[in-house]
Amino acid sequence: MAFPAFALYSFLYLYPSLSNVYYSFHRWDGVTKPEFVGLHNFAYLATNDDLFMKVLGNNFRFSFIVVIFQTLLALLFATFLLKNTKTTIALRIVFFFPTILSSVSVGLIWTFLYDPNFGFINALFKAVGLDGLALNWLGDGKYSLYAIALTQIWFHTGQMVVIYVAGLQQIPQELYEAAEVDGASRWQQFKSITWPMALPTTAVVVAYTTIQTFRAFDLVYSMTQGGPLNSSDVLVTLIYNTAFSSYKWGYASAQSIILVFVVLLLTYLQRRTLRINTGEK
């Protein structure tokens, strides 16, 4: 009964994954026969390719910012919205709303909000007299990556709130009651009960967000296409351009192999760290 799934998956997932490894050892323009070059692509990536290093750095920065802020924000909101009342449920619905939009729609909406001349954000800054903050958010290489990171946080925080709420509702209420009796402050309760008890959920949220940020493409492509001057390029947009604008297919395959390794390594490291913290073996 597993045959149709197995067949499709092998042919359109496993087989391409293996071909990807094969192509990464070749020089190939996608048309002529691939020419075997051994580890040359990887050596070149590691030593000679400033653009790749820049984009790798971009992606790490993007990922780091989104993981830290989105996770903390979601945890904070989840503690606020833990009890099921009319207001909290309504707020959870509102917070979750962006998740259902397509990345391209979100990208276009935020392109407007960030628009240097007509955008809402700059209009807001000017209205309160902070004209100095009315910047060219997407058009200036200093800010473009961070502007997209903020959009990403806006996009998915609500989804993480819902995951956290489900996780936090498992924490026995007695723990908080006991802490209350002992006169523990809210901060102490958070530090000694919520945070440690929520670690398994945090592990899930962090892992998911990390993978999501290293898969990022749609948002970047629809907001800046990686520009200006590659300042907001991430790995998948770079791989896409290497293959479909520069026609260096073997090289693009090598880049995507690095992407796989980065994702696997980060997933592994996170699991280890969070397991140590939760005391599991």
Add this chain to the structure above:
Amino acid sequence: MFYKVFKTTLLSLFAAAVLIPSSIVILGTFKDDLEIYTKPLALPKHWSLRNFQTLIETGNVFTPFKNSVIVAIFSVSLTLLFASMAAYMIARSTTVTGKFLFLLFALGLAIPGQVNIIPIYHLFVQLHLTNSLLGLILVNIALTLPIAIFILTAFFKDLSREMFEAAAIDGAGHWRIYRSLALPLCRPALAATGIFLFVICWNDLLFPLMLISELDKKTLPLTLIDFRGEYATSYSMLFTAVMVASIPMVIMYLTMQRTFVAGLTAGAVKG
């Protein structure tokens, strides 16, 4: 006291951050560009449907809309069918084959599908599956099978073994048990997974961008990207296009809110 103020402020800020852009977009579809720039949050002076009319007359929205519906519906229903069959087999298997298959599909969860764009493109050129909705459907199925199998296997494993065994003793074959017992019992899980998959397929940009270039095969996200170039700063048109592309999701979200949230969070937790 401080806590209360802190909490209310943060919650209001984020709620505003969601509600204000949404209102700007919804109200903007009834305005012209000048009105959007000068009074983004005010109610439109005239509730004009001109933007929608222009969109229908000039930009071809019906075809991409139809294409997106076809791709999403076929991708989701076939993935659910194949994934539930595989998940049922894996969950009930007592041999090493089931374990092996599960590990094989789990591999797909570890490797993001985006890394395979080059071999998939090359393969699809050879198979003449570029510029084809069938091609998109096949890619979607292959890429979403691992996560769907993962979620559904967990669900099937939770169902009681005795019940299946009793059905088997009564003479029901695997197919019969799968169809008349397992599938009906996991309807909530299928619905949640289905919505999760629908969102992915409906919103995907990367693969259509790569595989589709003919106008009459384009899906909505691709058309939105084209609009971005075409109506460079005509936000009234862009907002209207965004609105049309988002309406199915919004309606589904508002009517099936529970299933929606369950699906999108299960996808994250299990993935």
